[in-house]
Amino acid sequence: MLIELAVGLKVPDNVEITALRTLRALSINVASLKRWEYYSFEIDENMEEQLRETLLSVDVIVNANKNYALWIDNEQADMDKNHPRYMGRLPSFLVLVEEQDPADEHLLRIISERLLIGGVKHVERGTLWRISTPEKEGEGIVRQALEQLLFNRHYQKYKILGKIRGGGE
């Protein structure tokens, strides 16, 4: 089975702020940006509970002083602002940017050799962006933001995971 985790910052995210300013300076009409570190774990079903519990309690990918973590189990819109699928006033797009080979062997080794959690077969990591735009042709704007700033096609790839309807629509 596959479980997915989004890790965000409790403090203001400088990357988010700089990316938004840069996109606006490039005249790309993005209203807001939100960023999370994204992890997916392919695991044996009986290991799910142990992995979920351990990953959130040890300081490997989540530092409780500065990070929050959310399991992103379903595709329902959410009312929590920190959730990737938060439904804001404007429509937004959820985009995953990863390296062309997103496998994270280092993290897999940490999980199996240091945290001693068995049953984890594969780990991938990437960056999850929620991009809101006031434009009607929102997807075109999102692709422009990706091409101009948020990804480099020579070693990365992106997937638009879905559109989140805006509350003001």
Next chain:
Amino acid sequence: MGNKRIAVIYFPGMNCENETAHAIRAVGMSADIIRWNMLDEVAGHDGYVLPGGWSYEDRVRAGVVAARDPVVSIIKEEAEEGKPILGICNGAQILVESGMIPGISSNVQAALAPNINPFIRGYYCTWVHLRISSVSNAFTSLYKKGEVVRMPIAHGEGRFTTTEEGLVDYLEEKGMISMKYTDKNGHTLSSFPFNPNGALNNIAAVSNEEGNVMAMMPHPERAFYMRQVPCSHKEGLSPAPGRRIFESMKKSLEKD
């Protein structure tokens, strides 16, 4: 012939501007450290160096935010006039993300991607052996082709890569690959530690076709005096291999 004036372009987060300016001055050119937002003071220099560091804290990707900065458009115009432009480490990342390297089309044609290293994820620093593969650009003319030199690297995102079909062959054919990572005998071994970041074809430095713009991941300003080179302290201030990058730049300007 007056001193050639070189602008060292400083972006927020860079940290090698002073030693780079020192290296420029030590070979007899003058160096002005120009901040990224002093746009009126950029044009009109004889040459430009984008030094190393972490411009904009490497946010999003190393070099990409600086590459979208208005000052880079001015540097592009200066490059089109044939002025020498050198990017060192973070400066190299900016030149690649701006499309100035390799500069065959107006698009971004390559990346300096996160290192592939079997032991460490992220930042890695060490001394490497480099083979000078081309001496036909503004920054390598005082080396001998095939010469093996040592310089330090210090980066997390320095793996030259591209998805452009045939690009690396084109770079090889046109002599645009200026330096390659090798072993001490100059053999290009693709494995770690000889290729310290997993770069395609062991590429450590690339120039544009005209030879006036070069992006290099190693730090020549940190291999300027022999006292900076490991196990060479007794030789003190005598020249180390990185010095000839700056001397070549000066020579290219004096030719004009």
